[in-house]
């Protein structure tokens with residue numbers, strides 16, 4: 611049931627996935643459902659609803675990612691980072707959250723799915739000092755844009771980008787961007803069968 615529903619949702623997008631990637635995404639939803647009660651991972655309880663609200667909502671960001679190294683900050687149970695890592699095995703993803711249970715969940719799923727392009731890190735983002743900077747900093751349902759940019763300013767490499775998934779366009783939050791930050795564009799995202807607006811705010815960082 612989950613697999614055929616996912617295939618019909620994917621058919622409404624331009625995304626081309628392999629059989630392995632589809633089966634990994636189905637397993638991810640099954641694991642979210644299995645561990646949700648114990649780990650309080652998401653308020654979405656119905657696995658069919660998770661396909662739209664978590665999996666498709668994450669995957670639609672994929673065509674916009676430029677570069678090879680990404681960090682998903684405030685990833686929770688790995689959203690959008692895990693779906694993006696599954697369909698981009700050639701890119702590296704650090705999934706960061708301050709809550710240990712969520713990081714434990716991500717590590718279990720990576721082990722189960724044999725994902726070798728994901729590193730899960732438990733830390734507050736303000737304190738996290740990576741050995742190597744990132745081409746992109748991704749976030750969904752994490753913080754206001756201003757807070758995200760303040761707390762994560764140290765993470766992108768020169769010419770790196772911020773990718774913030776938002777409902778409504780956060781126009782006020784785009785005023786007075788810090789030095790070196792520039793709004794590149796706001797993409798309107800189409801998530802099959804999801805009610806409400808979705809936007810991807812892309813901000814460029816050029817080191818002053």
Ligand SMILES: C[S@@+](CC[C@H](N)C(=O)[O-])C[C@H]1O[C@@H](n2cnc3c(N)ncnc32)[C@H](O)[C@@H]1O
Nearest residue numbers: 684685686689707708709733734735750751752
């Ligand atoms: C509302 S959840 C969103 C989770 C996921 N991104 C999603 O879209 O479902 C926000 C997450 O951010 C994490 N978080 C909040 N402040 C943080 C911080 N300063 N550093 C790291 N993680 C943080 C919380 O633990 C929580 O898992």
